[in-house]
Amino acid sequence: xxxxxxxxxxxxxxxxxxTAYFGLRxxxxxxxSQKSAGLRNVLVFGRSVTFVIQNLRSIVGEQRFNSWYEPxxxxxxxxxxxxxxxxxxxxxxxxxxxxxxxxxVVKNFSSSDLPKLEQPPFQATSFFMGDSxxxxxxxxDIGGGETIKYYIAIxxxxxxxxxxxxxxxxxxxxxxxxxxxxxxCEIYLREIAKVVAEAKKxxxxxxxxxxHLRVVK
Numbered sequence: 001x002x003x004x005x006x007x008x009x010x011x012x013x014x015x016x017x018x019t020a021y022f023g024l025r026x027x028x029x030x031x032x033s034q035k036s037a038g039l040r041n042v043l044v045f046g047r048s049v050t051f052v053i054q055n056l057r058s059i060v061g062e063q064r065f066n067s068w069y070e071p072x073x074x075x076x077x078x079x080x081x082x083x084x085x086x087x088x089x090x091x092x093x094x095x096x097x098x099x100x101x102x103x104x105v106v107k108n109f110s111s112s113d114l115p116k117l118e119q120p121p122f123q124a125t126s127f128f129m130g131d132s133x134x135x136x137x138x139x140x141d142i143g144g145g146e147t148i149k150y151y152i153a154i155x156x157x158x159x160x161x162x163x164x165x166x167x168x169x170x171x172x173x174x175x176x177x178x179x180x181x182x183x184x185c186e187i188y189l190r191e192i193a194k195v196v197a198e199a200k201k202x203x204x205x206x207x208x209x210x211x212h213l214r215v216v217k
Contacts, residue, residue, distance in 0.1 A: 003057045006204070006205060007204075010196075010203065010204060016052050022038075023041025024189055027182045031151055039163075042200055043089040047085070048180055057069075064136060076178075076191070080171045100164065102131070102134050103180070104130045104162060105159060108158065114127060117152060120137075120150040121140075121150070125141050125147065135149070136152065162182075
């Protein structure tokens with residue numbers, strides 16, 4: 001076994017996982033206009049982690065790798081949520097489709113509340129709540145009939161909006177089905193991170209090193 005090749009393969013798997021987590025950070029923290037890009041990163045690079053790990057098969061030997069990976073693969077395939085994320089990635093790759101919608105509720109809100117909110121840098125033409133990214137804010141005319149969105153944070157006392165997957169299958173538990181996209185992505189990547197950690201534990205030439213688990217706040 002080429003130890004250096006193992007190290008390189010494990011490092012690449014971690015790098016791909018880190019990229020998926022970058023997408024999760026965009027979902028959690030970034031401007032709503034970046035949420036779609038963040039979700040795409042989670043779906044594409046989260047799925048790619050297992051592809052990269054399978055490069056170890058030709059390095060450590062097919063028999064050894066398969067005896068380790070096949071139970072993990074079977075467990076992932078049997079998990080309805082993990083299977084859904086694979087299908088969501090396939091829909092994105094083949095059809096460019098993100099199966100998301102926005103769920104939310106408007107509480108006590110009227111036009112008299114608008115002056116109390118963060119104001120746009122110049123005059124707005126309208127105010128919107130809960131767009132396709134789950135964001136709220138102002139639409140502004142920048143000339144030539146073109147408008148741009150200026151996103152703001154609205155108090156939860158006014159309303160709350162979140163992206164949800166609208167095509168979750170019935171075999172996913174109701175507890176998970178009620179969670180927003182960002183929380184399901186966090187669960188998904190946590191499971192993928194476990195696979196990377198197990199790969200490091202199994203194949204690293206330096207097993208004394210602790211597996212690297214990524215925590216996103």
